[in-house]
Amino acid sequence: MKKVIVLILLAVVAYYLVDVFSQIKFGENRFQGENVRDFYLDKSKNDLHVSNSVTSIVVNFRGFDTLGEVTVLFLAATALGSVLYRRKAHGEAVLFNASTIVRSGAHLLFAPILLLGAYVFIHGHLSPGGGFQGGTIIATGFLLMLLAYHDYKVSHGVLTWVESLAGLTFASLGLTGLILGKTFLENFLPIGTINDLFSGGIIPIIYIAVGFKVGAELTGVLYTMLNEKEYKKS
Amino acid sequence: MVGSPVQLIAIPLFAAFLIPLLGKAWKELVRITPGVVILYLLYLSVDLLNYTIEHGRVVEVIAGWTPPWGIDLVFSPFSGFLATLMLFMGLLVWIYSYRYQTFEDYDDYEPTLKYYLLLMMMITASVGVVLTGDIFNLFVFIEILGITAYGLTAYYRHRDGAEASFKYLFIGSLSSTFLLLAIMIIYSQLGTLNMADIAVKAHELKPVYKITALVLFLVAFGIEAEMFPLNGWAPDAYSQAPAPVGAAFAGIVVKAGLYTVIRLIYTLFEVGGTYEYLIVMGLITMFFAEFAAFSQTKLKRMLAYSSIGQMGLVLVAFGIGKEEGVYAALFLMFNHAIIKSLLFMSGSYLVYKSKNKYISELNGVGKMMPVTSFLFALGAFAIVGFPPFAGFWSKLAVLTAAADSGMLLIIALILSISLIEVIYYLRVVNRIYFVKRDTDLGITKPTPQAMFSMLVLGAIILIVGFYPDVITGVLHKASATLLDKGSYINDVLSLSQTIN
Numbered sequence: 001m002k003k004v005i006v007l008i009l010l011a012v013v014a015y016y017l018v019d020v021f022s023q024i025k026f027g028e029n030r031f032q033g034e035n036v037r038d039f040y041l042d043k044s045k046n047d048l049h050v051s052n053s054v055t056s057i058v059v060n061f062r063g064f065d066t067l068g069e070v071t072v073l074f075l076a077a078t079a080l081g082s083v084l085y086r087r088k089a090h091g092e093a094v095l096f097n098a099s100t101i102v103r104s105g106a107h108l109l110f111a112p113i114l115l116l117g118a119y120v121f122i123h124g125h126l127s128p129g130g131g132f133q134g135g136t137i138i139a140t141g142f143l144l145m146l147l148a149y150h151d152y153k154v155s156h157g158v159l160t161w162v163e164s165l166a167g168l169t170f171a172s173l174g175l176t177g178l179i180l181g182k183t184f185l186e187n188f189l190p191i192g193t194i195n196d197l198f199s200g201g202i203i204p205i206i207y208i209a210v211g212f213k214v215g216a217e218l219t220g221v222l223y224t225m226l227n228e229k230e231y232k233k234s
Numbered sequence: 235m236v237g238s239p240v241q242l243i244a245i246p247l248f249a250a251f252l253i254p255l256l257g258k259a260w261k262e263l264v265r266i267t268p269g270v271v272i273l274y275l276l277y278l279s280v281d282l283l284n285y286t287i288e289h290g291r292v293v294e295v296i297a298g299w300t301p302p303w304g305i306d307l308v309f310s311p312f313s314g315f316l317a318t319l320m321l322f323m324g325l326l327v328w329i330y331s332y333r334y335q336t337f338e339d340y341d342d343y344e345p346t347l348k349y350y351l352l353l354m355m356m357i358t359a360s361v362g363v364v365l366t367g368d369i370f371n372l373f374v375f376i377e378i379l380g381i382t383a384y385g386l387t388a389y390y391r392h393r394d395g396a397e398a399s400f401k402y403l404f405i406g407s408l409s410s411t412f413l414l415l416a417i418m419i420i421y422s423q424l425g426t427l428n429m430a431d432i433a434v435k436a437h438e439l440k441p442v443y444k445i446t447a448l449v450l451f452l453v454a455f456g457i458e459a460e461m462f463p464l465n466g467w468a469p470d471a472y473s474q475a476p477a478p479v480g481a482a483f484a485g486i487v488v489k490a491g492l493y494t495v496i497r498l499i500y501t502l503f504e505v506g507g508t509y510e511y512l513i514v515m516g517l518i519t520m521f522f523a524e525f526a527a528f529s530q531t532k533l534k535r536m537l538a539y540s541s542i543g544q545m546g547l548v549l550v551a552f553g554i555g556k557e558e559g560v561y562a563a564l565f566l567m568f569n570h571a572i573i574k575s576l577l578f579m580s581g582s583y584l585v586y587k588s589k590n591k592y593i594s595e596l597n598g599v600g601k602m603m604p605v606t607s608f609l610f611a612l613g614a615f616a617i618v619g620f621p622p623f624a625g626f627w628s629k630l631a632v633l634t635a636a637a638d639s640g641m642l643l644i645i646a647l648i649l650s651i652s653l654i655e656v657i658y659y660l661r662v663v664n665r666i667y668f669v670k671r672d673t674d675l676g677i678t679k680p681t682p683q684a685m686f687s688m689l690v691l692g693a694i695i696l697i698v699g700f701y702p703d704v705i706t707g708v709l710h711k712a713s714a715t716l717l718d719k720g721s722y723i724n725d726v727l728s729l730s731q732t733i734n
Contacts, residue, residue, distance in 0.1 A: 017415065020446045024422045031425045039303050064296045064305045068362075068374035071247060072381055075355055079385025082348035083396070160254045167251030175244055177297075184240040186298035 048187065049194040050203055055125045059203045059210075063185040066206075067170060070213055074167060077217045077224075084224055098148045106148035113141035121211030125200045131207040135214025142219040146226055159220045166213035173202050173209075237278045239294045239309040239365055242317065246271050246358040250351055257347055264347045268354040269328045275361075276321040283314040287711050291725050293367070300729040302428035306367040308726065312712040315564070316364045316493055323485035323571050324357035330579055330687040331478040349389060349476075356382035356482065360490040367726055369420065369502075370427045372494065373413055376458065380406040383487060386479045387471045398470035405467045409457040416450035419443050430726035433501050433719065448505055451498050458491030460542045461549065462519035469526075472538035473591070477582030480534060484541050484574040489567055492545060496552055496563075501719055512553030517647055519546030524654045532591050533581050536658065537574065540617070543655065544570045547648065551632045554639055560713035561706075562631035568705060569628045569698070573617045576691040579684065580610040584666070586678040593662060598671030606680060607666050609692050614659040616695045619652065624698035 031037065044056040058066050097103070121134025145152050177186040185202075192199035249271045256263040286292055291310035295301070309317070331353065355378060362375035384406065388399035421427055423443050424435045436444070457464040472480045499508045520543045527539035544566065551563035583606050584599050585591045600607040616623035619630075629652070636644045680688070698705055715722075 016446060020419065020442060021415075023442070024419070026422070030422070035425045036303060037425070043299075060297055061299055061304055062370070065371055065374050067247065068371070068378060071250070071355065072374070072377050074250070075352065075378060075381045075385070078348050078351055079381055079388075082345060082352070082385055083388045083391060083399075085344055085348075085391065160258075164251050164255045168248065171244060171248040171251060175248065178238070178240065178244070183294070183298045184238075184244055184296050186296075 045194065047191075048200055048203065049191040050125045050200040051195050052125055052127060052130075054128075055130050055207065056200070056203060058130065059125075059206050060185070060187070063174070063206070066210070067174065067185070070167065070170060070210060073214065073217050074163065077163075077221050080221060081224055097150050103148045106144045110141050110145055113144070114138055117141065117211070117215065121208055122204070123197070124207040124211075125204045126195060126197070131210025132214050134211040135216075136218060138211070138215035139218030139222060143222050146222060154219060154223045156220070156223075159216045159223075162212055162216040163220070166209040166216065169209040170206055170213070173206055177202075237282070239282060239292060239307045240296060241278060242275050242321075242365065243307070243358060243362050245275065246354055250355055250358075253351055254347065257343065261343055261346075264343070264350055265332060268350045269325070269332070271354065272321060272325045272328055272357065276318070276325055279314065279318045279321050279361075282309055283311065283318050283708070286311050286314050287708065291715070291722070293726050293729060295729060301367065301726050302426045302431035302730065305371050306428070306726060306729075307365045308367040308722070309365060310712075310715045310722070311708065312564075312715040313364045313493075315708055315712040316489060316567075317361045319568060319571055320357060320360050320364070320486045320489060323482070323575060324353075326575070326687040326690060327357075327478050327482045327485065328353065330481065330684045331476075332683045333681060334476070334478060334684065345389075349386070352382045352385045352389075353479070353482065356386065357486060360486045363490040364493045367429050368427050369417055369429055369432065373410070373417060376413065376490075376494070377410060379458075379487060379490060380410065383471070383483070386482075387475045389476050389479065390474070394470075395474040398467075398474035402467040402471045405457055405464070409454045412450045413454035416447045416454065419447040419450070428726065429497070429502060430723040433723055434727070436503050444503065444505065448498075448503055448508075451502075452495070455491065455494040455498060456515075458488075459495045459549075460488055460491065460519070460545045461495070461515055462522050462542075462546070465519070465523075465542050468542055469535045469538040472541065472578075473532065473534035477578060480537075480582070481575040481578040484537075484578055485571040488541065488545060489571060492548060492567065495549070496716070499552075500716055501722060509553045509555050512549050513641075513644065514553075516546045516549030516551075516553055517644070517651075519543070519549065520648075520651050521546075524651050528654050528658045531593055533585050533593050533596065533662070534578070534591055536593065536662070537577055537581060540655065540659075541570070541574050543651075544574065544617070547632065550644065550648065551635065554632075554635045554641065554644075556635070556639065557710075557713050557717060558631070558635035558638055560716055561709050562628060562635045564709050564712055565628035565631050565705070568709070569616070569624050572691050572694050572698075573613050573625060576609060576688060576695070577613040577617065579688050579691070580606045580613065583678065583680045583684070584610060587675045588673075593665065595673050595675060596662060596665045597669040597673065598666070599677070600667040602671070602677050603679075605685070606688070609688050611663045611666065612692050612695060614663050616699070618656045618659050622699045624695045624702075626699065627702045 040057055040061055041053055044050050044053040048056050048060060050056040117134045117137035120129035120137055121131045124130030142154060174185040177188050178184045180188050182188060187201035189201040191201045249267055253264055253267050256267055282292065286309055291308055294307040296305045359375045359378035359382060363372060363379065366372050366375060384399050384403045387402055388395045420432060423439055424432060426432060426435065453464065460468045472483055499512065523539045523543035523546060527536050527543060530536040530539060548563050548566045551559050551566055584596055584603065588595045616625040619625045632648065633645055
């Protein structure tokens with residue numbers, strides 16, 4: 001009986017949500033006059049010299065949100081580490097080595113994957129991609145290695161350093177703007193020529209920091225969780 | 235004015251990334267740094283609050299893009315008052331947690347680092363929620379608040395804590411999803427995320443969008459504000475989290491949740507009937523929570539339900555509206571922060587050695603722990619509204635506000651529900667002082683820093699009780715600011731730049 005009531009309630013909620021969202025014409029030109037879209041496109045090109053306007057929105061116009069999202073990831077990794085913390089690891093391993101084919105393949109692919117990840121976040125302001133995407137690609141490289149070799153170790157110390165330094169870079173770039181008499185996260189470096197690698201002021205630097213941070217954090221999360229699996233409670 | 239509002243967010247973020255590195259140099263810095271940061275932020279916030287009371291709100295633009303294009307932070311007497319209150323409570327919670335003994339592995343480095351990081355960011359996120367002037371930024375801060383709260387609830391890593399945390403996580407994710415859907419509707423229709431801009435344009439929304447968005451917002455924020463029936467997570471989370479975290483939930487997190495409901499109804503949307511809705515939901519929340527509290531056998535669950543009940547009363551006060559109602563609601567929020575935190579802090583030490591934290595295990599503890607018991611009793615008397623303690627003035631303010639609006643039925647209901655509260659709190663105090671001790675549980679003396687925190691809160695309860703004037707000036711100013719929607723919109727949007 002309870003389940004039926006729940007189902008009916010969910011159906012009612014779903015009906016109204018579908019009804020409302022199906023009426024929104026996504027992808028069409030819905031706004032007239034002065035609006036956020038025109039403002040962002042215009043300023044990305046002319047004021048910031050960033051050709052990928054998604055990046056300029058994520059890192060500059062809404063950079064404060066991105067700083068928040070980076071913090072969410074950081075805290076999620078922290079909370080996970082706190083919940084899964086064991087003073088002494090004991091128990092038996094449940095992971096085993098993968099086959100030779102997987103191991104050699106992983107070994108071969110590891111470096112190119114890291115390179116691709118770095119490429120994606122370094123060119124975040126020029127082409128599709130950016131810090132979050134590049135960082136995730138790097139973490140998949142480490143995941144591959146963790147799956148292929150059951151005794152693959154990632155140094156927690158190094159991850160902490162990368163994480164913290166990348167986060168500090170983001171926060172200090174923001175604070176530098178404030179110290180120089182501008183606003184928090186406002187650009188204070190020369191913006192260069194559009195479409196050059198060195199253009200867009202602080203935007204590419206922030207995105208590179210985000211790339212390092214996301215890569216290190218996701219790797220840390222994967223490592224913590226795989227390690228947790230490795231031990232049975234005694 | 236020494237600093238700008240954005241420092242209240244930026245400095246703790248910077249510190250959060252720095253603390254893991256500082257810990258490598260000297261482990262104690264992991265404990266000390268958050269306290270120093272919060273102390274500085276409190277100083278900053280008090281200074282800003284004094285400035286805004288004299289000169290009006292401070293609107294801070296981020297990344298150089300003025301609203302509605304960019305994100306802005308609004309430090310007004312209203313949001314500033316809440317931010318200052320949160321930072322003050324945060325400082326006391328930090329002092330209380332400093333070398334708190336039940337952290338079973340309290341000299342283990344990793345859990346300590348994580349505890350202090352999460353605690354500092356939970357306070358920062360709450361401050362961010364009240365300061366931001368952008369609705370998506372609000373979502374981001376609610377996310378941070380949620381993640382830290384789930385992590386801290388499960389901090390002890392035992393079964394019940396994990397269950398409570400999972401429940402909280404589940405409901406919290408639902409809240410985030412609904413919030414995001416509501417933001418999508420608003421953005422797709424109005425093309426703006428700025429609260430002031432939404433307030434201006436809200437009348438352009440078609441009714442179906444407006445109602446759907448409002449309902450989604452109310453569910454999302456209602457979960458955070460512990461509104462009935464969305465508060466199932468609260469008693470578990472309060473009772474399973476470490477004691478200082480329980481105090482922080484009552485003093486800080488739920489205030490952020492309530493703020494969102496109030497901002498939504500007072501600033502974002504004007505829809506007929508929302509004030510009545512607040513009154514009705516507030517009364518229902520009070521009714522169920524106080525009865526639930528009455529029948530609890532465990533101390534912390536009783537305090538948690540009582541906390542929910544108090545939030546119901548705050549909603550009623552906000553629903554009464556007008557300056558008196560808002561003033562009463564803010565006064566209640568202030569009192570609830572200091573008193574309920576004191577109850578959590580002292581109560582945790584009273585049942586410290588007990589495994590199940592039953593109320594019956596409090597029998598006769600008054601003779602063994604005189605100061606802590608006295609502080610608990612002081613908190614109990616204050617929260618039910620006995621004169622001459624702080625709680626009396628806020629309850630009086632609610633009743634006066636209701637009387638001025640001619641809502642006599644509401645006065646009767648509030649008074650009769652409060653009677654339940656009086657009964658169950660006095661029952662506990664009676665056990666502490668007048669029932670003979672029948673368990674052989676030992677006691678644990680509070681650490682000096684925990685005692686300091688509790689004494690400060692006790693002193694504030696007495697000071698506000700005897701001289702309510704120390705706080706009423708700020709409260710009047712804050713409530714006037716919240717009601718002046720026109721000047722909020724004007725202050726924010728007058729900064730606007732145009733496409734050239």
